Each structure stands twice: as C-alpha cells, then as structure tokens.
Amino acid sequence: DVKGRIKVSAPRSLADTFYGQSLIDFAVANPDIILDIRLDDRFVDLVEEGFDLAIRITRMDDSSLIVRRLAPFSILPVASPELVAKTPDLQKPQDLARLPCILDTNARTLANWSFTGPDGDTVNVSVKPRFEVNSPFPARQAAVAGLGFALLPDFVAAPEIEAGRLVRILPGYKCVSGGGIYAVYPHRRYLPAKVRVLVDYLSHWFKTHEPACAKSGK
Numbered sequence: 001d002v003k004g005r006i007k008v009s010a011p012r013s014l015a016d017t018f019y020g021q022s023l024i025d026f027a028v029a030n031p032d033i034i035l036d037i038r039l040d041d042r043f044v045d046l047v048e049e050g051f052d053l054a055i056r057i058t059r060m061d062d063s064s065l066i067v068r069r070l071a072p073f074s075i076l077p078v079a080s081p082e083l084v085a086k087t088p089d090l091q092k093p094q095d096l097a098r099l100p101c102i103l104d105t106n107a108r109t110l111a112n113w114s115f116t117g118p119d120g121d122t123v124n125v126s127v128k129p130r131f132e133v134n135s136p137f138p139a140r141q142a143a144v145a146g147l148g149f150a151l152l153p154d155f156v157a158a159p160e161i162e163a164g165r166l167v168r169i170l171p172g173y174k175c176v177s178g179g180g181i182y183a184v185y186p187h188r189r190y191l192p193a194k195v196r197v198l199v200d201y202l203s204h205w206f207k208t209h210e211p212a213c214a215k216s217g218k
C-alpha cells in the first residue's frame with residue numbers, strides 16, 4: 001500500500017466545480033495518503049515551492065514538465081436568456097464588439113475573442129468589457145445577472161446552462177480557445193509511487209466522470 005503526503009496545487013476554478021470531487025474520491029479510496037491541496041489560480045513553480053503535482057486548466061506549452069491530459073474542455077459563449085432576448089440582432093461574433101461583455105482576466109484571450117465559423121474561417125473580435133474579474137465564477141454570476149456576454153469553460157457554464165440561467169449564443173460558431181485539464185509534475189528520474197497512484201487515479205476518474213450538463217453544452 002502507498003502512504004505519505006502529496007502536496008498538490010490546483011486552481012480554485014477546478015476545485016469549486018464537479019471535477020473537484022475527484023480529489024475527495026481519491027482521499028476516500030486511499031486512507032493512508034494525506035492530500036495537502038493548495039488552491040491557487042496562479043501557475044506555481046512546482047520545484048521551487050515543493051509541489052509533487054499540479055492540476056492545470058490550460059493549453060500546455062512548457063516542455064520542462066511532464067504532463068498527462070485528464071480531460072479536454074471547450075470555451076462556450078454564453079449570456080442570460082433575458083439579455084439574449086433583448087439583443088435579437090446578435091447574429092455573428094463581430095456583433096459582440098458593440099455589446100457589453102464580461103472578461104475573465106485569467107483567460108489567455110483577454111479582450112480578443114476568436115471564433116471559427118461554419119466555413120472554418122477564424123473571426124477575431126475585440127470586445128469592450130463592462131465587467132472584469134480574475135475568476136470564471138464571478139464572471140459566470142455576472143453573466144447570469146445579465147451584465148453582458150461571456151466566454152466560460154464548459155464545465156463552469158454547464159450547471160447554469162442546465163438550469164436555464166445561461167444560454168449558449170452564436171450557434172454555428174465555436175470559440176478557438178480551449179485546451180485541457182492536465183496533471184503536471186516535475187521531471188524526476190523516479191516518480192514517487194504515491195504520485196503515480198494519484199495520477200493514475202485521476203486519469204481514470206476523469207475518463208469515467210463527466211457532468212451530463214457539460215455534454216449538452218458542447
């Protein structure tokens with residue numbers, strides 16, 4: 001049996017969603033392992049800060065780390081049904097340039113939103129944010145309140161879409177941004193057994209668990 005402490009970095013935007021259950025389930029299944037989870041939306045330095053593992057929601061560019069993709073995700077353009085009803089002339093992404101938008105300042109896209117259309121062409125739009133915040137959850141709440149149009153990760157938007165408080169906009173267009181949820185760990189000659197057990201568990205958990213509402217939102 002594996003035992004010991006595993007220091008894990010994870011973003012709040014994962015821990016506060018359906019996917020945060022994966023770490024709870026691992027702890028239940030492995031009573032001899034102590035999970036030390038530090039929630040932080042910044043990208044920590046794994047080696048410098050002594051982390052065994054990080055979970056990251058991003059597109060992976062850093063080749064100095066070992067990564068294992070746990071799940072893909074897409075970005076959905078959404079708004080409240082009331083705001084959509086008030087904006088009947090929203091037909092194409094370019095229309096967003098003159099409409100109130102909500103910005104998650106942690107997202108790589110910032111105020112430049114890119115879409116692919118039915119013909120496969122890329123459309124880039126510079127939006128004017130009415131509300132800016134560095135987390136997808138207040139951005140989601142601002143969208144539910146009708147403050148503007150937002151781009152949200154599918155697993156963040158899904159519960160509100162299922163409940164009818166948000167709707168997907170611009171049918172026929174997809175956001176270019178998106179990526180994956182990754183388990184990331186430093187290069188080591190030997191990966192500690194306890195970390196390997198956690199990575200294998202998460203990989204299996206993410207394959208077998210997907211919120212039903214996320215499927216409908218894609």
